[in-house]
Amino acid sequence: MQKMYDVTALGELLIDFTENGISEQGNVLLEANPGGAPCNVLAMLAKLGKKTAFIGKVGQDQFGKMLRETIKCVGIDAEGLVMDQEVHTTLAFVHTHPDGDRDFSFYRNPGADMRLKKEEVAEEKIRNCRIFHFGTLSFTHEDVREATKHAITCAKEVGAWISFDPNLRELLWNNLKDARKAIEYGMKCCDILKIADNELTFMTGETDYDKGALLLKERYQIPLICVTLGKDGSRAYYKDMIVNGQPFLQKNTIETTGAGDTFTGCMLNTVLEKGLEQLTEADISEMLAFANAGASLITTKRGALRVMPEKEAIEAARRIFHNE
Secondary structure, rough: OOOOEEEOOOOOOOEEEEEEOOOOOEEEEEEEEEEHHHHHHHHHHHHHOOOEEEEEEEEEEHHHHHHHHHHHHOOOEEEEEEEEOOOOOOEEEEEOOOOOOOEEEEEEOOHHHOOOHHHHHHHHHHHEEEEEEEEHHOOOOOOHHHHHHHHHHHHHHOOOEEEEOOOHHHHHHHOOHHHHHHHHHHHOOOEEEEEEHHHHHHHHHOOHHHHHHHHHHHHHHEEEEEEEEEHHHEEEEOOOOEEOOOOOOOOOOOOOOHHHHHHHHHHHHHHHHHHOOOOHHHHHHHHHHHHHHHHHHHHOOOOOOHHOOOOHHHHHHHHHHHHO
């Protein structure tokens, strides 16, 4: 049966305040960039021509209204976005290091995204999707945790593939044991896992990423695992294959916010087009090259949601890197 949406995601939608120069008075200038990992993934997929829908909650405030208009503007179905009348939109302040890496400070005690309730989940957006995507920021508090588990159940009932990105933000957890439980729950549920190198080590204790990824693959029977390795590229684990994706290193990197989400959107685009059952080594190699190229391009922009790269730009970057 034809599904209305290629990917539906649930989770946080927030404002990333990113550094953008110094004022005449010598103060750091901050730019209000729409963000949130699940919606960043959808924004990349929308740029690639896929139909996407978002489920989440923002405040009935100026930032919440801006976020609703933004996701609609980039082509994401916003009917599943709920406006909270009491609690403000979640804010994140991003401190960027000279190498483009960053630290976060969150204003989320509470934040509207935490308060999405089970009965507010737009089930039709899930029952009509091919892939359901989520992360662990929607597991930090009881209301949104129950809403997320309900959404996963809905997705499984209709046979949608489940995509999971832990997106570990340690500052948002009162106890990292709870973070570990949430990631374990996600890995038990998912068909597609995108996990960063530090998260892999957090969950397995392994700094040998092959050992760590194969351990997770065997323990949770996940069909496709992709590990992002920052400046070292990425690696995929599928059936009996381990495929390396070479990095696309940028001289023009500003900051890395959204790089992992861009990678995930590009990766899911391949799964949508080629399926999850019979991927070849060439398919996976092309997937990683495309995803790494996309991730490299987003590091040249501030923010992510509004500025995802065009398919043509990603293909051009990939060709240049491979001297095609």
